[in-house]
Amino acid sequence: xxxxxxxxxxxxxxxxxxxxxxxxxxxxxxxxxxxxxxxxxxxxxxxxxxxxxxxxxxxxxxxxxxxxxxxxxxxxxxxxxxxxxxxxxxxxxxxxxxxxxxxxxxxxxxxxxxxxxxxxxxxxxxxxxxxxxxxxxxxxxxxxxxxxxxxxxxxxxxxxxxxxxxxxxxxxxxxxxxxxxxxxxxxxxxxxxxxxxxxxxxxxxxxxxxxxxxxxxxxxxxxxxxxxxxxxxxxxxxxxxxxxxxxxxxxxxxxxxxxxxxxxxxxxxxxxxxxxxxxxxxxxxxxxxxxxxxxxxxxxxxxxxxxxxxxxxxxxxxxxxxxxxxxxxxxxxxxxxxxxxxxxxxxxxxxxxxxxxxxxxxxxxxxxxxxxxxxxxxxxxxxxxxxxxxxxxxxxxxxxxxxxxxxxxxxxxxxxxxxxxxxxxxxxxxxxxxxxxxxxxxxxxxxxxxxxxxxxxxxxxxxxxxxxxxxxxxxxxxxxxxxxxxx
Numbered sequence: 001x002x003x004x005x006x007x008x009x010x011x012x013x014x015x016x017x018x019x020x021x022x023x024x025x026x027x028x029x030x031x032x033x034x035x036x037x038x039x040x041x042x043x044x045x046x047x048x049x050x051x052x053x054x055x056x057x058x059x060x061x062x063x064x065x066x067x068x069x070x071x072x073x074x075x076x077x078x079x080x081x082x083x084x085x086x087x088x089x090x091x092x093x094x095x096x097x098x099x100x101x102x103x104x105x106x107x108x109x110x111x112x113x114x115x116x117x118x119x120x121x122x123x124x125x126x127x128x129x130x131x132x133x134x135x136x137x138x139x140x141x142x143x144x145x146x147x148x149x150x151x152x153x154x155x156x157x158x159x160x161x162x163x164x165x166x167x168x169x170x171x172x173x174x175x176x177x178x179x180x181x182x183x184x185x186x187x188x189x190x191x192x193x194x195x196x197x198x199x200x201x202x203x204x205x206x207x208x209x210x211x212x213x214x215x216x217x218x219x220x221x222x223x224x225x226x227x228x229x230x231x232x233x234x235x236x237x238x239x240x241x242x243x244x245x246x247x248x249x250x251x252x253x254x255x256x257x258x259x260x261x262x263x264x265x266x267x268x269x270x271x272x273x274x275x276x277x278x279x280x281x282x283x284x285x286x287x288x289x290x291x292x293x294x295x296x297x298x299x300x301x302x303x304x305x306x307x308x309x310x311x312x313x314x315x316x317x318x319x320x321x322x323x324x325x326x327x328x329x330x331x332x333x334x335x336x337x338x339x340x341x342x343x344x345x346x347x348x349x350x351x352x353x354x355x356x357x358x359x360x361x362x363x364x365x366x367x368x369x370x371x372x373x374x375x376x377x378x379x380x381x382x383x384x385x386x387x388x389x390x391x392x393x394x395x396x397x398x399x400x401x402x403x404x405x406x407x408x409x410x411x412x413x414x415x416x417x418x419x420x421x422x423x424x425x426x427x428x429x430x431x432x433x434x435x436x437x438x439x440x441x442x443x444x445x446x447x448x449x450x451x452x453x454x455x456x457x458x459x460x461x462x463x464x465x466x467x468x469x470x471x472x473x474x475x476x477x478x479x480x481x482x483x484x485x486x487x
Contacts, residue, residue: 003234004153004161008146009282010273012087012135015094015126017267019085021119022097025260026078028416029104033074035441036108036418039065042438043108051433052109056358060100061107076100086296087136088303091127091312098123102361110425110434111418114167114368115261120361121163121334122268128156128327131271132312137300140293142311150275155324159331164269165225166338167366168245172222173342176371183214184469188373191467193410194420195257203255205471220248228272235274242277245269259417334362341365375467378476379410380423382442384455395446395458404463404478427462427481435460435482443484457485 035041043052045065061073077100083093101120105112132138133146151157178185190196190204203209227241246266253262285292300309315323337357340349357363381404382395393402396413407413414420425431426438443458460482466474 003231005150006157007275007278008134008149009278011131011271014271015131016085017270019081021264021267022081023078026074033070034067037070038067042441047437054358056355057106059103059106061103087132087138090132090138094127111422113421115264117364119264125156125160137296140297141309155327161228168221169225170338171366171368172218174367174370178372179218183211185373186210186214188467192377197255200255235276238272238274239277242269242272257411376464377467378462378464379406381461383459383461385457386455439482439484459483
């Protein structure tokens with residue numbers, strides 16, 4: 001089945017891209033290290049274990065509530081990702097990068113989105129894929145390994161392609177009438193001021209265009225994975241699929257504030273690139289390739305003094321058969337998990353098996369904006385109440401008069417997408433437990449940083465603006481989500 005083969009250079013490009021995203025993600029999270037990962041922040045360990053923990057979860061990030069310990073773990077994760085990027089003992093650092101990412105996700109799931117799940121899942125299957133066989137120090141140190149550029153499909157590479165299919169086709173199958181019959185989904189999506197960039201307004205007031213874009217997006221997601229598996233002209237169709245998926249994510253990244261999801265979507269599709277494309281990439285890189293080899297060799301020689309280089313482990317025949325059997329089971333398990341998510345499927349995955357999914361974090365659901373788009377748009381007002389005789393003010397806009405009016409550019413109110421996702425979860429009734437911790441943290445840190453303008457109590461107010469059809473206006477409604485008073 002040549003049409004299901006993989007080019008080692010394409011897999012290497014995916015490895016470098018995934019490693020880059022891992023490092024970038026850690027740097028972004030580093031700015032909120034204390035607030036999201038320590039006992040002095042909004043998700044202390046006692047809250048995590050009481051309200052948001054699964055007994056099957058594993059996380060070394062829960063060994064301490066000190067931000068200093070988390071900083072060390074972040075550093076370890078960054079080093080693992082850097083090693084993965086240059087392909088030094090790739091197999092080892094793929095496993096470590098996956099484990100550290102799983103651990104990090106389990107420490108605080110309240111700020112995760114679909115891109116995090118995709119990154120974690122691709123890393124899992126990559127532990128069994130030779131994505132360090134090209135463009136790596138491993139290739140320099142062991143030139144005889146994988147002499148051919150193209151490898152036939154394996155259980156792991158097939159599972160990787162299925163995983164991409166779940167993201168697109170699986171997501172489309174979870175979507176409802178707003179996507180597949182009314183075609184109003186993008187109207188509702190672009191109505192969400194929390195995620196819509198200014199550029200989106202140029203599209204928003206063209207209802208016929210939005211309907212057509214919704215139709216295209218739905219059928220694109222539903223059908224694009226078919227191009228991975230076509231047995232004829234596979235090089236052309238794979239190239240077309242990769243180009244369209246990259247364009248799809250680039251468009252979403254330009255119009256919607258959804259964090260690293262577009263970038264993750266782009267780098268995780270690179271492994272599908274056919275040899276015809278990679279030959280051109282190799283030709284384009286021909287002049288700079290010797291410089292890359294020199295840099296990798298220089299860094300690798302210094303690394304060998306700290307961590308001895310070893311070739312990837314080759315399992316004995318019997319253990320390879322055991323590994324293959326386990327991978328087939330896990331591939332079928334993940335397929336059944338995704339199959340069970342569909343509303344029209346009545347045969348669900350047994351609860352007795354779900355512990356495997358939670359333990360390895362193979363659990364997944366690709367219901368982004370599904371079955372319908374979230375419509376409870378709105379904004380926050382943090383009403384700080386000082387001592388008597390002093391006017392209350394909004395901690396988000398302390399130098400302006402207190403008002404419940406909508407901010408001009410709502411999307412800029414969030415430091416990053418992690419905060420946007422946190423505040424999105426904040427309004428749900430099943431996440432009410434978050435509110436007291438956030439209120440107390442915000443009040444305490446404000447008073448520590450503003451000793452001349454302390455507040456004695458704080459109201460967390462959400463001004464809800466429900467999205468109505470056909471550009472109708474809904475009167476915003478004020479809702480006090482939490483009040484924390486004097487200590």
